[in-house]
Amino acid sequence: MKVKVCGMKHPENIQALAQLDIDYMGFIFYEKSPRFAKTAIELPERIQKVGVFVNETIEKILKKVKEFQLNVIQLHGYESPEFCKELNQALAAEGFAEVKLWKVFSIKSPSDFEGIEDFSYYVNGYLLDTKGQYRGGNGEKFDWQLLQQQNLSKPVMLSGGIGPEDAEQVSQLFKKGWIAGVDVNSGFEDEPGLKNITLVNEFLQNLRTYEQV
Secondary structure (H helix, E strand, O other): OEEEEOOOOOHHHHHHHOOOOOOEEEEEOOOOOOOEOOOOOOOOOOOEEEEEEOOOOHHHHHHHHHHHOOOEEEEOOOOOHHHHHHHHHHHHHOOOOOOEEEEEEEEOOHHHHOOHHHHOOOOOEEEEEEOOOOOOOOOOOOOHHHHHHOOOOOOEEEOOOOOHHHHHHHHHHHHOOOOOEEEEOHHHEEEOOEEOHHHHHHHHHHHHHHHHO
16 A cells, blocks of 8 residues: 655654655645645655646746655646646656646545546546545545445545544555555644654554465
């Protein structure tokens, strides 16, 4: 199972997290977020950098791709399939064709899955978060059983209110083939943008243990 830790901003905290067995580290480029990332940090090559954008211009996204050497762009706003198409074209033109796109969808009820597949040709993955007051970091879960009814064509990263106590249930979703990975954030923080490394490490160890059961 792939693991992404999002909302990183403090250099020492980032370096400590980079020692753990994670696949993606997320940086939020939404200025209204308390987890807004300002400084580019070097990471081991095995960890992919994910940039989170909310209704941003292609020009500003490209700027952050270059500045932070992003591997993945995560679109967390009202971006359309056409926008994703144009962004892919712009990335290719700038020499960043290998950068992947993930589109975020906020889920509360079955109807929120409608239209997801309209993006299938233009993105590499879907991230499913909980529909709430904020764009991410709400600390709430949607009904994960809704995933059973879907047949999504792209890998799914599960987000929204996931905490240390959810390792077993998340592993079950992975083993059922409903998700490809998990995205954690506020459930592992001492304060916004500052992750509790011990909690993250314990969660990772529990995930790997339950995967083998």
